[in-house]
Every structure is written in C-alpha cells, then in structure tokens.
Amino acid sequence: MKQLWIIFALALLVLTGCSSETATAERPTDGEGLYKFGCLSCHGENLEGTVGPPVTNMKAKYSEEEIMKLINDGVGMMPGGLLSEEEAKTVSKWLIEK
Known part of the structure; x- marks a missing residue:
C-alpha cells in the first residue's frame, strides 16, 4: 500500500510539472529569446551546433533574406x-549580428 502512495505522489508531481508555467509562458519576442525558444536544442547554446550545424558567422555565409528563407522553409532535417514570419525575421537579424 505504501508503494502505491509513493507512485501516486510521484505521478502527481510529474503531472504538475507538465502543466506549470511553461504551458502559459509568453513566447519571447527578441532574437536571442526566440533562438533559445526554437533553435537552441539543435544549434546549441553558443551557436556551435549539436544535432544541427553551427550557426556562427552567418553574415559571411548568407544574407538576412536567405537565413529567413532557411528558417521559414527548413532545409535537410x-x-x-517553427517560427512565425515575423519571428523568423527577428532571429535572422539577430543571427546576422552574431
């Protein structure tokens, strides 16, 4: 019986965590915040790339419009x-400055 209560308590904690502030948190509006929101998991905290390629020195590789197209249309994997048109524009500008 004690194990049942422990399992119930743990399940309750997990469910509470799933419905916490992240579900109601406002979406960021700045370039860095949007990058962290939608891009960081694949492109890394320092733009170094993890699952996805690095996104450092983008200004030398692409125009702002080309970056925006990549974000909007996707490429490869x-x-x-993942971002709205306006958010993609904001992230593109931010990446060009990095």
Missing part, C-alpha cells in the same frame, strides 16, 4: 515553420 530542419523543419520549417
């Missing part, structure tokens, strides 16, 4: 449409 990267899905498009």
Whole structure:
C-alpha cells in the first residue's frame, strides 16, 4: 500500500510539472529569446551546433533574406515553420549580428 502512495505522489508531481508555467509562458519576442525558444536544442547554446550545424558567422555565409528563407522553409532535417514570419525575421537579424 505504501508503494502505491509513493507512485501516486510521484505521478502527481510529474503531472504538475507538465502543466506549470511553461504551458502559459509568453513566447519571447527578441532574437536571442526566440533562438533559445526554437533553435537552441539543435544549434546549441553558443551557436556551435549539436544535432544541427553551427550557426556562427552567418553574415559571411548568407544574407538576412536567405537565413529567413532557411528558417521559414527548413532545409535537410530542419523543419520549417517553427517560427512565425515575423519571428523568423527577428532571429535572422539577430543571427546576422552574431
């Protein structure tokens, strides 16, 4: 019986965590915040790349419009449409400055 209560308590904690502030948190509006929101898991905290390629020195490789197209349309394993058009524009500008 004691094990049942422990399992119940742990399940309750997990479910509470799933419905915490992240579900109601506002989406960031700045380039860095949007990058962390939608890109960091694949491209790394320092733009160094993890699962996805590094996104350092983008200004030398692409124009702002080309970066925006990559974000909107996706490429290879990267899905498009993770950010809105306006968010993609904001992240593109931010990446050009990095």
